Amino acid sequence: MTINAYGSKSENAVKAAQNEINELDKLLSVQNKDSEIYKLNYKKSMTVSKDTHSLITRSKELYTLTDGAFDISCEPVSREWGFYSGLENKVPSKEAIENALEGVGADHIKTEDNTVTLDENTSLDLGAVAKGYASQKATEILKENGVTSALMSLGGNVRAVGTKPDGELWSVAVADPNDTSKSIGTLKISDKAVVTSGSYQRYFEENGQIYHHIIDTKTGYPANSGLKSVTVVSDDDTLADALSTALFVKGLEKSKELYSKNSLLFGAVFITDDNKIYVTDNLNDSFISTQSYEVIDK
């Protein structure tokens, strides 16, 4: 995690923002045995903190918005694939995947006043949205503390607060999925979250076949939608984080449909398996690249 903030109150603001991120990580991590999510997955019903409650509620809304492409109940499936520390990556049997899929879907998650209740076979993993939520909260804290210029980087998620100190736009590079030391272009932004989901970020190989970590909960297998990476730009960090996963799962064509209905909420840069770049038209002025790309109209 890096936070660069400018201004007279920036030092304390950065400390407060870092604390918030660490607290949220403790609360929302699926791996940390002391986290609320870990306990909830074990107990299946419990009173949770405001943050956990609101993020689960929001995640259910995002499940609906994305027709289930974004799904926090993917935990049992990801577990079968061994995508948690201490587990070994393996291709699960068909039966194992079918069993794991039984508890998957937002309708297995019930939220009341302060409690969350999961069905017997349901477990949550907020990994595809927790970083976004954390950067959103950290951004609020920076702004409340009078920071007007900052850039945060949270494990590949980037958040710009305001502009650069000199008033210029921030330059955020989009990683080249074939070689992350390079980039395929740059986004000129202010006050935006930029989140990328790519199959290159976590994967394993078995019998010459590559299996990545972004699971399509409709099939229980890594999403095979023809994309190498999706980068989402939005005012809303949580939305950007969830959508980067959802659009990756959906693939280019279905993502275009979602964009035409929600072009005020987000923009996106897609890189396909055959290395073509597609950029939504609301990012046309902010995306700079030496490579050719196609523009997606609303």
Add this chain to the structure above:
Amino acid sequence: MKKSSTSTRNSDKQNDIIGSDLYDCSQTVSYKVKNRIWIIVFSVLAVLCLGAWLFISNISSPSKIVEIYQNGSLVEKIDLNSVTNEREITLSGEHGTNIILISNGHIKMKSADCPDKLCVKHGELKNSYSPIVCLPNKVVIKFENSSDGVDAKAGAVR
């Protein structure tokens, strides 16, 4: 760090070679042992020196070309390594003046009339990650960016 560990391995190999050469000479055992100790001592020193050199050169590797901006526009571009005489640049803004001190290899905000004085407290410009910024007077001192001025990269998980 990675670089220095590779170099350690290389000199270990070299050590073995020199050692076996020595073994071929028909000299007394104690002499051989003494020689071996000196060889080990020297190669350890050599590795330490190499490591230190790599470490230092890594720190000071960013280019020494520095840019000074005011109100978003470039005021001056200086190669700090070619500065021979110490000099000052005075910029005046909304909150009085900023005095920038430039000497060979170094640049800092010497004094400022801004209310917070953060730019002065920043000290010398050390790396490309933290430019010297005077927000009240809209002055920025930073290293010239070699990577097209990219501030962050999305998607690259370390």
